[in-house]
Amino acid sequence: MKWLFILLLVSFACETKRNSPPVPEIVEIPDSAHPKQVITIKARAIDPDGDYVSIRFDFGDGNISDxxxxxxxxxxxxxxxxxxxxxxxxxxxxxxxxxxxxxxWSSGKIIRIE
Structure with missing residues (x-):
């Protein structure tokens, strides 16, 4: 019985903190633009654990940023x-x-190029 108590105590003491992934969102994107017009897309990610984050974009045209x-x-x-x-x-x-x-991947937003 004593060993069972020690085993349970050790297993609870060794429990590791679970790290959650960040939650990304697009904050701002134009509704439309013209071909070859440079646009700016703003996004952020909130990390529940407060960790530093890095973001990449899927532009919907077959290109994914670094x-x-x-x-x-x-x-x-x-x-x-x-x-x-x-x-x-x-x-x-x-x-x-x-x-x-x-x-x-976040829920996306549509941009029209016309």
Whole structure:
């Protein structure tokens, strides 16, 4: 019985903290733009654990950006993009934290290039 108590005590003491992935969101994107017009897309990621985060964009045209520099949780990250062809593009973002956790892709927003 004494060993069972010690085993339970050790297992509770060794419980590791679970690190949660960041939650990304697009903060601002134009509704529309012209081909070859440079636009700015703003996004951020909130990390429940307060870890530094890095963000990447899926521009909806077959291109995914590299991850941004590390920023504090909740800080804005700006990317510039110029679409070449007219159409509607579904833009979303993904984030990772300094502990290596990756988020799912965010709900996206549509931009019309006309």
């Amino acid at each position: 991850y941004s520099e590390w920023v504090r949780s909740g800080s804005l990250v700006l990317f510039e993009k110029a679409y070449v062809a007219p159409g509607e593009y579904y833009v979303s973002v993904q984030a990772r934290d300094f502990e290596g956790n990756h988020s799912l």
